[in-house]
Amino acid sequence: MYQIGELAKKLSVTTDTLRYYEKHGLLSPCSRSDTGYRLYNDGNLRSLQFIISAKKCGFTLNDIQELLSIQVDKSSHSCHEVKSFTEHKLQQVEDKISELVAIQSSLKKLVEACCGGNESAAHCSILSTLEDDNGITH
Amino acid sequence: MYQIGELAKKLSVTTDTLRYYEKHGLLSPCSRSDTGYRLYNDGNLRSLQFIISAKKCGFTLNDIQELLSIQVDKSSHSCHEVKSFTEHKLQQVEDKISELVAIQSSLKKLVEACCGGNESAAHCSILSTLEDDNGITH
DNA sequence: GTACACCTTAGTCTTTACTCCAAGGTCAAA
DNA sequence: TTTGACCTTGGAGTAAAGACTAAGGTGTAC
Numbered sequence: 564m565y566q567i568g569e570l571a572k573k574l575s576v577t578t579d580t581l582r583y584y585e586k587h588g589l590l591s592p593c594s595r596s597d598t599g600y601r602l603y604n605d606g607n608l609r610s611l612q613f614i615i616s617a618k619k620c621g622f623t624l625n626d627i628q629e630l631l632s633i634q635v636d637k638s639s640h641s642c643h644e645v646k647s648f649t650e651h652k653l654q655q656v657e658d659k660i661s662e663l664v665a666i667q668s669s670l671k672k673l674v675e676a677c678c679g680g681n682e683s684a685a686h687c688s689i690l691s692t693l694e695d696d697n698g699i700t701h
Numbered sequence: 702m703y704q705i706g707e708l709a710k711k712l713s714v715t716t717d718t719l720r721y722y723e724k725h726g727l728l729s730p731c732s733r734s735d736t737g738y739r740l741y742n743d744g745n746l747r748s749l750q751f752i753i754s755a756k757k758c759g760f761t762l763n764d765i766q767e768l769l770s771i772q773v774d775k776s777s778h779s780c781h782e783v784k785s786f787t788e789h790k791l792q793q794v795e796d797k798i799s800e801l802v803a804i805q806s807s808l809k810k811l812v813e814a815c816c817g818g819n820e821s822a823a824h825c826s827i828l829s830t831l832e833d834d835n836g837i838t839h
Numbered sequence: 840g841t842a843c844a845c846c847t848t849a850g851t852c853t854t855t856a857c858t859c860c861a862a863g864g865t866c867a868a869a
Numbered sequence: 870t871t872t873g874a875c876c877t878t879g880g881a882g883t884a885a886a887g888a889c890t891a892a893g894g895t896g897t898a899c
Contacts, residue, residue, distance in 0.1 A: 568845065578846085583887055598895060600846055609832060616831045620811065621804035624886070630831070637822040645827050646817035653808040656801055663798045666759035670791040673758065679784035684775040689783045693754045693768070694747060706875065716876085717858060725856090736865060738876055762856070 565603045567592075574611055581611075589614060589628055621656050702740045705730075712749050719749075727752060727766055759794050 571578045584590040585601075590610050592601035613634065617627045629648070633640045676688040684690060709716045722728040723739075728748050730739035751772065755765045767786070771778045814826045822828060 566846075577888080579888060580886085582848095587886090596846095596895095598846080599848095600895080613831050616833075619804075620807045620831070621801075630828075633822060634828055634832075637825065637828065640822040642816055642818050642820060642822050642825045642827075645822050645825050646812060646815040649808060649811050649815070649827055653805065653812060656805050656808060660798060660801045660805060663759075663794055663801070666757075667791065667794050667798065669758045670787060670794060673787050674784060674791060677780060677784040677787070679781050681779050681781050684771060684778040684780050684783050687775065687780045687783045689780075689787055690768075690772055690775065693751050693758070694772070695754075704876075715858080718856085720878095721857060734865095734876095736876080737878095738865080 564594075565608070567601045567603070570603045570608060570611065573608065574615060576611070576615070584611075584614065584624075587624060587628070589624060589631065620652075622652060626652065702732075702742055703746070705739045705741070708741045708746060708749065711746065712753060714749070714753070722749075722752065722762075725762060725766070727762060727769065758790075760790060764790060 567578045567581055571581055581590065590607060593604045593607055594602045596602055614627055617630055622630065633645060673689045673692060705716045705719055709719055719728065728745060731742045731745055732740045734740055752765055755768055760768065771783060811827045811830060
């Protein structure tokens with residue numbers, strides 16, 4: 564059994580984070596000491612690893628809550644369900660990437676067009692492009 | 702001269718947004734009517750276009766505030782300064798893209814490894830990868 | 840017995856860019 | 870003169886994921 568600080572240290576999170584996860588239904592300590600201290604067991608530790616891994620994969624805490632509810636009762640859920648869920652998240656990530664790549668391209672055009680010299684910005688192509696109504700084409 | 706609602710409609714933003722920009726020093730109407738109505742001129746309209754274009758390029762409102770302060774006094778700033786600023790933003794966008802591409806790759810691995818069948822999730826490879834301490838390699 | 844590290848709860852704060860609401864003033868048309 | 874669309878200010882709420890603070894209880898080592 565671990566106290567909150569021990570578990571936090573073990574997996575490099577803060578105690579605030581653990582309390583936050585508890586409050587939001589992601590991870591509850593298996594018991595409490597007589598004096599009210601949170602006590603975590605190895606199952607809790609594995610759940611926390613799950614949460615951290617899922618976060619690294621870009622799942623939000625809301626997503627993870629859903630994944631955990633599947634995980635604790637696997638037999639009531641299908642592989643298909645889990646895969647769809649993951650594919651949906653992948654799609655979201657790819658949408659965000661496309662958006663950023665479009666922005667990247669706009670910025671690259673600005674940078675490439677600009678001389679970058681030490682003279683005054685009076686005729687700076689970046690500023691004039693931004694001033695121009697139709698300067699940016701996405 | 703335009704009232705707030707007219708300008709908002711012209712460039713497809715809300716009046717709330719215009720008041721927000723004013724409050725945060727991005728765009729102040731050139732004058733007020735006797736009864737306190739905001740009045741915008743064509744210079745204000747061009748500034749708003751600038752803001753909208755810059756937003757499309759991924760600049761935050763803070764960035765834009767800085768860009769505007771350069772724009773209103775171009776002769777005191779160099780082209781180099783504007784270009785550096787833009788390159789810095791480009792770098793930020795590219796960092797974010799890299800981060801998301803790493804996440805995309807993790808998610809793709811999960812999706813590819815999963816059979817996605819209609820059987821129970823008891824042996825779902827996605828769940829077991831997430832459960833595994835070292836399941837995700839970034 | 841006291842110092843110090845640890846724990847508790849409840850609550851506020853952060854960032855970004857708005858969005859919504861309430862209570863009230865203004866303006867033009869019918 | 871009244872209706873309805875417009876405008877004003879101030880303030881609160883939103884998402885996400887915690888971080889931070891205050892006021893106080895607990896555990897242990899010297």
